[in-house]
Amino acid sequence: MRMIRLFGIVLLALVVLSGALYLVRLPIASWGMREAMSRAGLENPQATVTALTLNQVRIENLSVGPNGGEGLRLNRIESAYNWRELLTERMVERVAIGPGLVRLKIDDEGNIVLPGFRAGSGGNERDMPALPFQKLSLADVEVLVDAPDGGATGSISADYDFRSGGSATLDISSEQLKFAGYSFARSNTRFDLNLSDNGDISISGTFNSDLEFQGALASDIAIGFEAAGRSWREAVSGNYASLMGQGKIQTSAPNIDVQNAALFETLRTSTMEALLGGVVTGGAAEGAFDIALSNSVVEVSFSEPTHRLSLVTNKGTELTLSPQGSVPFLVHSDQSDIASFQFEISGSGVNAEGAVDAEYIDGNWRVIAPINIAAYDSPALALSGSLIDIEFQSTGADIRADLALKSGLKKLNIGRLTIDDTPFTGFFEIAANIDTQSAVIINKDECLAFARTHALLAEQDMEVHLNGVELCNKGGSLARLNWTDRISSTLNGELSAQDAKFRIGQTKAEGKPPIIQFDADYHIIEDVTRIIGDVAKGDMTLNNALDMSAVDGGFEFTLNETDMTIDAIVDRLLIEQHGDAPLVSPVIANATANIRGTNAKFDYVLSTPVGERLGTGTGTQDMQKASGQTVFSFEGLSFTPEGVQPNKLSPVLKGFVDAANGEMGGEMVFEWGPNGVTSAANFGFDNISFAGPTRAVTRTSGFNGAVALTNLMPVQTDGQQTVTVDVVDMDALKLVDGTITFDVPGNDTIIIPQAEFPWFGGVIGVYDAEASLTGEAKVPLRADNVDLQQIFEYVDVNGLSGEGVMNGVLPVVFEDGKARIEDGYFKSAGPGAIRYQGAAAEQAAAAGGNAKIAFDILRDLRYNSMEVRVNGALDGRLDFQMFFEGTGEVNMENAKGRVPVKYTISLDAALLELLQQANLSRSFQLQIERGLQNVE
Numbered sequence: 001m002r003m004i005r006l007f008g009i010v011l012l013a014l015v016v017l018s019g020a021l022y023l024v025r026l027p028i029a030s031w032g033m034r035e036a037m038s039r040a041g042l043e044n045p046q047a048t049v050t051a052l053t054l055n056q057v058r059i060e061n062l063s064v065g066p067n068g069g070e071g072l073r074l075n076r077i078e079s080a081y082n083w084r085e086l087l088t089e090r091m092v093e094r095v096a097i098g099p100g101l102v103r104l105k106i107d108d109e110g111n112i113v114l115p116g117f118r119a120g121s122g123g124n125e126r127d128m129p130a131l132p133f134q135k136l137s138l139a140d141v142e143v144l145v146d147a148p149d150g151g152a153t154g155s156i157s158a159d160y161d162f163r164s165g166g167s168a169t170l171d172i173s174s175e176q177l178k179f180a181g182y183s184f185a186r187s188n189t190r191f192d193l194n195l196s197d198n199g200d201i202s203i204s205g206t207f208n209s210d211l212e213f214q215g216a217l218a219s220d221i222a223i224g225f226e227a228a229g230r231s232w233r234e235a236v237s238g239n240y241a242s243l244m245g246q247g248k249i250q251t252s253a254p255n256i257d258v259q260n261a262a263l264f265e266t267l268r269t270s271t272m273e274a275l276l277g278g279v280v281t282g283g284a285a286e287g288a289f290d291i292a293l294s295n296s297v298v299e300v301s302f303s304e305p306t307h308r309l310s311l312v313t314n315k316g317t318e319l320t321l322s323p324q325g326s327v328p329f330l331v332h333s334d335q336s337d338i339a340s341f342q343f344e345i346s347g348s349g350v351n352a353e354g355a356v357d358a359e360y361i362d363g364n365w366r367v368i369a370p371i372n373i374a375a376y377d378s379p380a381l382a383l384s385g386s387l388i389d390i391e392f393q394s395t396g397a398d399i400r401a402d403l404a405l406k407s408g409l410k411k412l413n414i415g416r417l418t419i420d421d422t423p424f425t426g427f428f429e430i431a432a433n434i435d436t437q438s439a440v441i442i443n444k445d446e447c448l449a450f451a452r453t454h455a456l457l458a459e460q461d462m463e464v465h466l467n468g469v470e471l472c473n474k475g476g477s478l479a480r481l482n483w484t485d486r487i488s489s490t491l492n493g494e495l496s497a498q499d500a501k502f503r504i505g506q507t508k509a510e511g512k513p514p515i516i517q518f519d520a521d522y523h524i525i526e527d528v529t530r531i532i533g534d535v536a537k538g539d540m541t542l543n544n545a546l547d548m549s550a551v552d553g554g555f556e557f558t559l560n561e562t563d564m565t566i567d568a569i570v571d572r573l574l575i576e577q578h579g580d581a582p583l584v585s586p587v588i589a590n591a592t593a594n595i596r597g598t599n600a601k602f603d604y605v606l607s608t609p610v611g612e613r614l615g616t617g618t619g620t621q622d623m624q625k626a627s628g629q630t631v632f633s634f635e636g637l638s639f640t641p642e643g644v645q646p647n648k649l650s651p652v653l654k655g656f657v658d659a660a661n662g663e664m665g666g667e668m669v670f671e672w673g674p675n676g677v678t679s680a681a682n683f684g685f686d687n688i689s690f691a692g693p694t695r696a697v698t699r700t701s702g703f704n705g706a707v708a709l710t711n712l713m714p715v716q717t718d719g720q721q722t723v724t725v726d727v728v729d730m731d732a733l734k735l736v737d738g739t740i741t742f743d744v745p746g747n748d749t750i751i752i753p754q755a756e757f758p759w760f761g762g763v764i765g766v767y768d769a770e771a772s773l774t775g776e777a778k779v780p781l782r783a784d785n786v787d788l789q790q791i792f793e794y795v796d797v798n799g800l801s802g803e804g805v806m807n808g809v810l811p812v813v814f815e816d817g818k819a820r821i822e823d824g825y826f827k828s829a830g831p832g833a834i835r836y837q838g839a840a841a842e843q844a845a846a847a848g849g850n851a852k853i854a855f856d857i858l859r860d861l862r863y864n865s866m867e868v869r870v871n872g873a874l875d876g877r878l879d880f881q882m883f884f885e886g887t888g889e890v891n892m893e894n895a896k897g898r899v900p901v902k903y904t905i906s907l908d909a910a911l912l913e914l915l916q917q918a919n920l921s922r923s924f925q926l927q928i929e930r931g932l933q934n935v936e
Contacts, residue, residue: 043116056080065103065116072114074100074141079133095133099140102156106147110180131236136160143172150176152187162233165195174209183212201232201245218285219255229293247291248303257282283313287321289329300330302341317347324355336361349377354388365394373408382411382420392430401430402444416559417529422453428478441479443493447472457564461505461598461624466513468498474517490521500540505598506626506674507543514538514551531557543626545677547576566595574609585649587614598624606632612644627673635665639688646690662688662703668712679712685723702726709744715773716746720753728757735759748774760794761787762805771814778822781810788832797838804832804863810870821878824870831886834861857888857901881906 042064051058058078065071074097081092105113138158145152154172170191177184187209194202207223229245259281287309292299301323302308308322322342323329331338337360345352354371373386385408392401404427411420426448432439450469456462471478472494480490500513518533532555539549553570569592576586588611591604600621606614615634622628639645639660646657666683688703705723710716720743728735738757744750749772756765762785771777788804808826812819836858863886872878884903889896 045116054083065114069103069115069146070101071103071105071116072101073103074098076100090132092133094135094137096137096139097141098138099142101142101144103144103146106145106177106179108148108180110182131162134162136166138168143170145172145174145177147177147179149178149183150174152177154189160195162236163197165197165232167195168193181213185210185212195232199230199233201227201229201243203227203247215258215260217257217260218253219257220253222252223249225249227291227293241296243296244294245292247293249289249291250303251285251287251289251309253285255282256284283311285309285311292328296334298330298332299328300332301328313347317345317350320344320346324357349375349382351375363396365392365399367392377410381413382409384408384410394434397433397435399430399432399434399439401432403428403430416457416561418456418458420454420456422450424448424450432481437483439481440477441481443471443473443478448478457559461503462564463503465501466497467500470494470496472496474519488521488523490519492519493517502540504623507621507623508626509540509542509548511540511547512538513540527561529557529559531555533557541578543672545578547578548573549576550574564595564597566593566600568593570604575606585651595623598622600628602630608644608648614644614649625673627671629669629671631667631669633667636663637665638663639690657693658691659699660688660690662686664688670712677713679709680718681709681712683707683709697728697730699729700725700727701729711746714746714748715744717742717744719743725757735764738765744773748772750777752779759783759786760790761785775815777814779812779814781812781824783808783810783826785829786826788834797836799838800834800836802832802834804866805829806866808868812874818873820873820876821870826866826868826870828863828866831862831864832866834863834866834884835859853890856890857899859889861888861901861903862886862898879906 044066045062045064047062048060049057050060056079058076059074060076062077063070063073076096076098078094078096079092080094085091103115105115107113136158137160138156141156143152143154143156145154152172152174154170156168156170158166158168160166160168168191170189172187172189174184174187177187187207189205189207191205192203196202204226205224207221209221211218211221225247227245227247229243229247231239231242231244234242288303289309290301290303292301302321308320310321311319320343321329322344324340324342327340329339329341339356339358339360342355343353352371352373352375354369356367356369358365358367367390369388369390371388371390373383373388376383376386385406387404387406389404390401392399394400406425407423409419409422409424411418412422427444429442429444430439431442448471450466450471452465452467453469454466455464474492474494478491478493480492482488495516495518497513499511501510502508502513514535514537516533516535518531520529520531522529534554536552537549538551539547541547550572551570551574552572553568555566555568558565571590573589573591574586575589577584586609587606588609589604589606591602593600593602600623602619602621604617604619606617608614614637615632617630617632619630620628637644639662641659641661646660663686664683665686666681668679668681670677670679672678684706685703689699689701690703691697691699693700703723703725705721707721707723708718710718720741722739722741725738725740726736728738735757738755740752740755742750742752742755749770752766752769752771754765754767756763756767762783764781764783764786766779766781769779771779784807786806786808788802788806791806792801805828806826807829808824810824811822813822836855861884863884865883865885867883869881869883870878882903882905884901884905886901887898888901889898
């Protein structure tokens with residue numbers, strides 16, 4: 001419309017100037033016309049008036065614009081007029097133009113100008129003046145179009161009569177024409193206009209071309225249009241708002257190639273698959289529109305019979321636009337542009353539909369779009385049952401949007417990370433800016449809830465299952481997007497879940513995961529994901545062996561096309577052995593770790609839950625094979641009553657070893673893999689003292705030596721080990737300066753080649769014994785060459801003495817932290833003697849009778865054999881059966897003589913009490929009196 005207006009003003013200026021210069025005639029008229037055109041803003045005007053009367057003028061060789069690049073060059077213009085009407089109404093009767101040339105120029109920004117003519121640009125088309133002629137004919141007028149690269153040529157012809165109507169034709173073709181980033185090739189354009197004498201107007205035309213824009217190529221574009229309307233006379237008289245009519249446009253682009261499109265250069269293959277359902281390299285478009293013009297309002301609707309516009313990609317996906325009921329597709333007026341349509345996307349693996357209502361007023365948009373994705377399945381993204389409700393508005397470059405999303409996310413590939421089985425519902429607010437090409441996403445419900453999710457990183461053989469997931473805002477926003485040359489997105493939030501299963505290779509963990517506060521960013525060009533975060537709380541089990549909880553630490557995660565790295569710092573982690581009967585008590589770890597691909601390295605410090613340092617360790621882990629090792633070292637570990645205790649480190653020692661003092665050092669080595677765990681250790685004991693073992697032993701002191709283990713689960717020593725013990729204190733009985741040699745073969749037994757203590761002139765010990773470590777253990781305690789005289793000296797009963805040598809075996813059974821003797825005995829190794837001449841004997845002599853005889857015999861009992869049988873608990877009551885056979889001296893009727901005697905004595909007493917001197921001396925007389933069987 002602007003070019004029509006421009007051309008009309010040029011013609012008006014020419015004919016008015018021609019008539020006004022009538023009086024000055026030809027030479028002066030030519031000069032005056034050039035001057036007048038120059039003052040009117042025409043550049044380098046040239047014209048010659050060759051005929052001039054009161055009724056007509058002929059102008060030849062008219063040109064406007066720079067030499068060789070004139071915008072207008074007309075060989076002849078003839079005009080017929082009534083000079084009075086010309087001067088008063090500025091109207092001529094007839095204008096005939098031709099032959100000639102009209103040159104249009106398109107600049108780099110796509111603006112169309114007529115070189116040499118600057119006046120009349122801009123303005124509102126509704127204010128266009130009436131045409132200044134009643135009749136017009138154009139013949140043999142060439143049209144040239146100059147562009148930054150290439151151009152077009154054509155012709156324009158017209159035959160117009162205000163009273164009877166007329167027609168006009170514009171025909172232009174081009175081999176190549178480029179401007180504003182658009183490139184047209186093999187273009188042909190034809191425009192036909194017909195004006196009927198009854199005021200009707202009809203328009204038809206075609207456009208055929210190849211179009212390239214930002215690397216996308218559409219070949220064989222075909223656009224055909226036709227329209228019919230009324231009131232063309234009112235329009236040419238200046239009232240263009242009165243135009244009314246209907247038309248139709250048919251479009252077709254059967255061959256669209258986008259494989260080199262600049263739009264897709266920033267999108268990697270995986271991202272294109274996620275967004276578009278595959279690597280789209282081309283497609284086709286087709287559609288038809290009905291156009292209605294009334295009161296300067298243009299309505300565009302989808303045409304019968306299909307009522308749609310379709311775009312089909314080479315992947316077989318079709319995008320169809322169709323009307324929403326009877327509402328037009330587009331309504332354009334001076335005040336606004338309104339669009340309304342439904343769309344459907346269908347094809348292999350995709351089925352989605354929705355509606356769009358958009359309004360554009362004063363440079364601002366308002367859009368409402370509900371979308372239903374019934375199914376979508378591509379190598380990068382799969383959805384089912386997803387609902388999206390979008391409402392946004394723009395103010396200049398700023399866009400504000402509300403987004404309600406119910407997602408049936410089945411699969412999403414982000415780089416090498418795959419997320420699947422993640423249904424969720426969320427409500428978001430989006431703030432975007434077109435100029436900065438960025439957006440901020442806020443979770444309107446503070447937290448986004450996921451019933452479950454599963455993530456897989458196949459190259460690292462890593463996967464995560466989460467249930468009851470919440471993703472909450474952090475710092476006010478949830479995500480930030482950037483689609484400049486370096487497309488990126490950031491996600492900030494707090495992630496928590498009710499339970500989780502985590503696996504890298506054969507390394508597995510499950511339980512309640514820690515709460516993660518994180519900042520993540522993804523750069524699509526580099527295909528790099530980075531996550532920095534803090535972790536807290538949690539309670540998970542690692543490989544069904546270790547429980548890890550109450551974590552407090554941080555990490556940095558990086559994932560690119562080929563590598564995955566994790567760096568972590570753990571300030572505190574509670575580690576416990578998994579199971580109902582742990583062998584090791586809980587410990588606190590602080591550690592540093594890093595993972596490169598599937599290989600992990602870590603360093604750590606272990607302490608008790610109350611903060612007592614135990615030692616340090618290092619380790620490695622092959623996540624893929626679930627294999628690794630760690631070495632834990634401790635030096636100068638001190639046992640104190642109020643500090644570290646063995647029974648606090650291992651619950652199985654409670655009641656067996658208590659109240660320890662001393663120091664120990666050494667290291668433990670653990671190696672693990674799919675086939676299980678192996679371990680080894682070296683312990684050094686420095687003057688260890690403790691209560692026990694068991695309640696039968698008051699205290700063991702001076703435990704020293706080194707022990708090498710080739711396995712800890714079950715315990716296995718590196719061959720025979722030897723330790724020394726200064727004292728085994730059982731209150732009334734002490735074992736000192738002992739040496740213990742043992743071997744634990746790893747089958748839950750202990751082999752004791754020799755464990756020996758000096759004892760009353762002889763030795764007491766265990767020899768070539770084997771006992772269970774898990775259930776009941778039976779240890780044969782053997783005594784050899786025990787000097788009876790030293791025993792009597794130790795118990796120190798007044799008046800009791802004797803001599804002889806004893807040997808015996810005391811089978812000690814250990815069970816549930818207690819010890820008992822089963823079928824133990826002592827036997828004399830040859831004859832000996834027992835003598836008792838204490839206060840009890842004197843009292844018995846005064847009493848007379850059998851008591852006197854019994855104690856007379858004990859004054860010098862010379863036995864040939866003696867045996868003591870022992871049964872009972874060491875921390876309870878013992879049953880003693882004592883048998884004596886020999887001779888004793890008896891005074892009868894003032895005569896002395898030795899007589900053969902046999903004693904059988906039963907003694908039932910608590911061992912620890914019995915060994916006390918006072919109790920022993922008090923009980924001795926009573927037990928002998930009760931136990932006297934016969935005297936011969």
